[in-house]
Amino acid sequence: MDDVIGYVVIVFLILVFTYGLVIQVQHTLTFQKANTSDVSNYRRLLLGNYVMCVSFFGFLISFRLNVLVALQIIQLNFITSDNTGFSCFVFLVVLLIAKFGVIPIPKNRQRNELLK
Numbered sequence: 001m002d003d004v005i006g007y008v009v010i011v012f013l014i015l016v017f018t019y020g021l022v023i024q025v026q027h028t029l030t031f032q033k034a035n036t037s038d039v040s041n042y043r044r045l046l047l048g049n050y051v052m053c054v055s056f057f058g059f060l061i062s063f064r065l066n067v068l069v070a071l072q073i074i075q076l077n078f079i080t081s082d083n084t085g086f087s088c089f090v091f092l093v094v095l096l097i098a099k100f101g102v103i104p105i106p107k108n109r110q111r112n113e114l115l116k
Contacts, residue, residue, distance in 0.1 A: 048102035
């Protein structure tokens with residue numbers, strides 16, 4: 001019974017991360033279509049959104065590989081749980097740096113201008 005609950009939690013986390021990736025891609029596409037003359041630091045914000053999408057995708061792939069290695073579905077010498085766990089960590093750190101370091105937190109006025 002505990003194994004079933006563990007599998008359900010893993011599937012739920014994968015679904016939540018996939019949904020988060022879709023939302024991030026939609027946000028990036030919306031930002032691409034925004035009026036660039038009104039927004040300062042447009043290129044920096046766009047680059048940060050691109051880095052967030054790539055790192056989110058990399059994290060999701062690494063997480064899935066980690067689950068497959070842990071369940072012993074993939075048994076290769078070069079894909080180990082240490083490698084996939086480390087790549088999950090690296091992609092998560094890059095995601096957080098892109099979120100809070102590269103992309104400045106816009107003021108409410110600027111954010112509303114972006115979404116128009």
